[in-house]
Amino acid sequence: xxxxxxxxxxxxxxxxxxxxxxxxxxxxxxxxxxxxxxxxxxxxxxxxxxxxxxxxxxxxxxxxxxxxxxxxxxxxxxxxxxxxxxxxxxxxxxxxxxxxxxxxxxxxxxxxxxxxxxxxxxxx
Numbered sequence: 868x869x870x871x872x873x874x875x876x877x878x879x880x881x882x883x884x885x886x887x888x889x890x891x892x893x894x895x896x897x898x899x900x901x902x903x904x905x906x907x908x909x910x911x912x913x914x915x916x917x918x919x920x921x922x923x924x925x926x927x928x929x930x931x932x933x934x935x936x937x938x939x940x941x942x943x944x945x946x947x948x949x950x951x952x953x954x955x956x957x958x959x960x961x962x963x964x965x966x967x968x969x970x971x972x973x974x975x976x977x978x979x980x981x982x983x984x985x986x987x988x989x990x991x
Contacts, residue, residue: 914975915966921978922957925985926950932989942988949984953977
């Protein structure tokens with residue numbers, strides 16, 4: 868009887884500890900660092916949405932430039948390839964469900980560079 872009570876108590880303690888650890892596990896990033904929460908998570912999520920919008924806008928600018936004859940086939944092909952590379956990069960960075968600050972900065976820089984290239988090609 869005493870052994871059964873001790874076993875039951877041990878199981879209850881183990882279950883309690885496991886349940887208490889779940890929030891930390893859920894918030895942890897793959898490399899073990901704590902994930903964001905609250906305002907930081909909302910800010911990061913907003914930044915990623917803005918980056919995705921800018922990627923979509925770049926694609927629309929390329930299509931519009933080609934339709935209007937402002938981009939020749941070679942320019943449009945090169946810009947679409949760059950756009951595809953940026954989209955692939957965003958997909959890889961988002962694969963784990965979280966894009967950290969360094970990744971957001973890199974992605975934002977690549978999108979800004981893409982927009983500069985689109986503008987340059989449309990204007991020449």
